[in-house]
Amino acid sequence: MAKILVVDDDPDFVSLTRRILHGKGYEVITAASGQQALAVMRKEKPDLVLLDIIMSYILDGLDVSREMAQEPELKEIPVIMVTSLTGARAQGVVPSGEYIPVDEWIHKPIDPDQLLARIEKVLKGKAG
Amino acid sequence: MTVQLKGRAETVTIQWIPKYTVMERLGHWIHTATFVPLAITGMILYFPFLQPLAQGEAGLFIRLVHRGAAVIFGLLPIIYAIVEPRRLLLHIREFLPRKEDIGWLKAAPAYYLLGKHEVMPPQGRFNAGEKLNGLMMIVTWFIFGITGVPMWFGKGIIPPELFRWLVVFHDLAMIVAVCMLLVHLYLAVAHPLMWAGLVSMRFGVTSAEYAAEHHAKWYYGPKRAMEIWEAKKREGAHH
Numbered sequence: 001m002a003k004i005l006v007v008d009d010d011p012d013f014v015s016l017t018r019r020i021l022h023g024k025g026y027e028v029i030t031a032a033s034g035q036q037a038l039a040v041m042r043k044e045k046p047d048l049v050l051l052d053i054i055m056s057y058i059l060d061g062l063d064v065s066r067e068m069a070q071e072p073e074l075k076e077i078p079v080i081m082v083t084s085l086t087g088a089r090a091q092g093v094v095p096s097g098e099y100i101p102v103d104e105w106i107h108k109p110i111d112p113d114q115l116l117a118r119i120e121k122v123l124k125g126k127a128g
Numbered sequence: 129m130t131v132q133l134k135g136r137a138e139t140v141t142i143q144w145i146p147k148y149t150v151m152e153r154l155g156h157w158i159h160t161a162t163f164v165p166l167a168i169t170g171m172i173l174y175f176p177f178l179q180p181l182a183q184g185e186a187g188l189f190i191r192l193v194h195r196g197a198a199v200i201f202g203l204l205p206i207i208y209a210i211v212e213p214r215r216l217l218l219h220i221r222e223f224l225p226r227k228e229d230i231g232w233l234k235a236a237p238a239y240y241l242l243g244k245h246e247v248m249p250p251q252g253r254f255n256a257g258e259k260l261n262g263l264m265m266i267v268t269w270f271i272f273g274i275t276g277v278p279m280w281f282g283k284g285i286i287p288p289e290l291f292r293w294l295v296v297f298h299d300l301a302m303i304v305a306v307c308m309l310l311v312h313l314y315l316a317v318a319h320p321l322m323w324a325g326l327v328s329m330r331f332g333v334t335s336a337e338y339a340a341e342h343h344a345k346w347y348y349g350p351k352r353a354m355e356i357w358e359a360k361k362r363e364g365a366h367h
Contacts, residue, residue, distance in 0.1 A: 054146070056349065057346055058145055058339060058346055059352075060349060063349060084146060105140050
């Protein structure tokens with residue numbers, strides 16, 4: 001089964017997500033900051049990353065995905081952003097000046113079924 | 129800030145950043161709602177020219193309001209610590225003094241009075257002014273507690289000399305806290321650069337643009353914030 005890295009500084013969210021993912025048989029590893037996430041990724045090579053944005057600082061999660069894109073060993077790992085950022089509702093409104101490689105975007109609080117569906121979709125896309 | 133999803137045309141725009149939880153905002157406004165009557169009734173009891181207002185039944189009522197508000201004011205931080213201990217620890221960590229605080233103190237006059245944005249080094253989630261305000265609130269809360277409780281229950285038990293000192297420290301703490309409130313009120317309501325403070329205390333969020341400008345270390349992270357600031361300074365020097 002796929003190995004998923006959950007990156008979030010909120011232990012409650014990590015614990016909830018771990019339960020949801022374990023329920024479907026996924027292997028779960030965790031990190032609580034962007035820096036820690038990159039170190040874990042380099043060592044563990046997860047199949048997918050669930051990434052919070054605001055951790056040590058506001059753009060911590062986005063910097064992780066930016067850094068991943070620059071590292072040959074990490075750039076193929078799919079990323080699902082999981083965030084509570086309010087303005088994120090405004091999808092498709094403004095053309096981007098800055099490209100940050102993100103595969104999916106999920107809002108907190110998460111719906112477990114939606115989360116699992118998105119993970120499956122992204123993992124299928126990766127395999128295909 | 130806008131993020132583009134991989135392989136798709138759609139984008140995500142980040143406009144609002146969460147800054148305060150519901151409990152924090154509720155705590156702030158209950159703190160305000162108790163501090164203001166405490167300050168007003170306290171000043172009536174403190175200033176000799178207002179003391180005629182504190183005679184007879186009016187005096188009893190003023191003391192009752194002062195003590196009732198004091199109970200809520202005193203318990204509020206304790207309740208917050210019980211309800212949101214993790215957030216409290218986060219705030220304590222964020223309120224610890226840092227090198228950037230010295231930069232803020234040096235740059236504050238030119239920044240706030242002359243509007244020179246480029247002189248202000250990148251700040252974290254709370255700048256040194258906010259930390260100072262928070263620190264004074266904590267210190268005065270302690271002083272109000274350790275002097276107010278014996279003043280309330282210890283009359284006739286505590287030696288008169290000690291009682292007088294308790295009153296002096298209670299009054300000094302009141303003067304400091306009221307001065308801080310006036311500065312805080314001016315910055316929150318009237319100062320043109322600080323509009324987002326009131327927004328975030330009402331709605332819990334601050335704009336991404338405002339956070340990038342006023343709390344760059346919190347927004348970009350320490351390394352990138354410094355790089356951006358240095359680049360801006362270099363650009364300013366060229367012009």
